Amino acid sequence: MPQTIYYAASTLNGFLASTDDSLDWLLQVPQDNALGAADAFMERVGVLVEGSATYEWMLRENDLLNHPERWQEFYGERPTFVFTSRELPLVPGADIRLISGEVGQHLAAISEAAGDRDIWVVGGGDLAGQFADAGALDEIIVTIAPATLAQGKPFLPRALSWRELELTGTRQIGRFAELSYAVRREEASVDEEPQVSALAINVQIPPALRWVDTRRDRSFELQTINVRLLPDGTLAAKAYGRPVEGGRGGYTPFAVPDRPELTQLISAAADQAGRLWASHR
Ligand SMILES: NC(=O)c1ccc[n+]([C@@H]2O[C@H](COP(=O)([O-])OP(=O)(O)OC[C@H]3O[C@@H](n4cnc5c(N)ncnc54)[C@H](OP(=O)(O)O)[C@@H]3O)[C@@H](O)[C@H]2O)c1
Known part of the structure; x- marks a missing residue:
């Protein structure tokens, strides 16, 4: 059974991108050996899932429609599911599948495409939240950059409590701090406040x-x-x-x-x- 992992970089104060979809705050940080960690993560990944803003950022940033070969350099042959309500341009030669609607409707197809590897939820934050809402998020790995933004797109606009987030790893990667959390589904527990009726x-x-x-x-x-x-x-x-x-x-x-x-x-x-x-x- 593939694991579904939301793996993304965040500002120190919880933003995934600026409000105008800039990642300058991230890309300006000297990367040192940080890219090696991303490559190691990629080994786990069988399929990518992302929202349209993330996909369009990739298209723009890397001029992928004119240089489609760059897609393979990043992702190899891995299928990518893009959530969108629109018809988006597809990178020639890449296995990109446009889907829309409830996350739950697509889980079977996404899992099948992952094969014996894991599912990378690339972002954005709300899409990762939709996976959490569907009870389909197993792990969150956040790479915290030494930067803050006054405002931006939130890393995970959902309320998850300590009962649902178990810290499973911390490490320093160059100038970044990486935190890993297993996501537990909240279950009835004796820790909960009992409801006394009389x-x-x-x-x-x-x-x-x-x-x-x-x-x-x-x-x-x-x-x-x-x-x-x-x-x-x-x-x-x-x-x-x-x-x-x-x-x-x-x-x-x-x-x-x-x-x-x-x-x-x-x-x-x-x-x-x-x-x-x-x-x-
Ligand atoms: N820091 C990082 O590591 C990192 C990682 C990932 C992304 N990012 C950046 O963060 C920003 C994320 O942007 P974002 O928050 O707007 O999120 P996003 O998930 O990339 O895009 C959101 C859009 O996806 C479509 N969508 C989402 N869920 C859908 C559903 N269930 N059905 C149909 N369509 C759906 C909708 O647009 P339409 O229906 O109009 O297409 C929605 O407006 C981008 O700038 C991205 O580059 C940063």
Whole structure:
């Protein structure tokens, strides 16, 4: 199964390109031995995927329509899928496939084209985000250049948390810092905040506060109050009692009368329950 890797250079402050698609901030940095790392990465790659702005930048920057042989110098025979809604000029002799729509629709064809190698998502950032949205991004390798831009095209305009990004490698390549992350799909985990819908406690009603209520001609002496803490923070209370004449019927609920001493009892019980819950083991 090929891995899908978003491998791109970024400014120190997270831009892939300037707003007018310039990479001068990157190309001006003395490359030293940085190109060797890119060549080594290329060994892993079976297929490239990119958005139309990235493809058009390559066409312009390298005058590929007039010098199509340069495409092979960069990418060899590897197929390249270009996401676009337009008819773009194709580099003669290169295996370039124009596609559009949901990333998920094309995953099978892209994987098949990768063979036993990996898929390089070249950019831009939103296209890499579309792969992440589809749960189809396995790794991010970012090469950080010693440059910042006041504004530009973002490296990855998505919100991924630490749970989804595991740092798997760091290295210095000349003047660049390379960071590698495995992308994990967020799964339900015990670390997540549990959703508590209610807390319930039972309070004994002191004998002096008990009262008698009737249901279907039977009298009940109310002896306990069940108090529930609702998700909105309010308390809901019901009283339970025993038939005065004895026998079954202990689970019949009754409304709690609006008496200050009962309100105080419920409030004190909730406070005590809070302390007990807080110190549970
Ligand atoms: N720093 C680096 O290492 C690095 C790496 C890669 C790219 N770059 C640069 O970063 C810039 C990226 O530009 P960009 O952010 O605009 O991204 P891009 O992904 O290259 O191009 C975006 C365009 O691709 C097309 N597209 C994207 N998703 C599509 C989909 N699902 N279906 C159909 N079409 C789709 C749309 O245009 P249309 O439909 O109009 O064609 C969209 O406007 C470029 O300047 C590029 O050269 C830098």
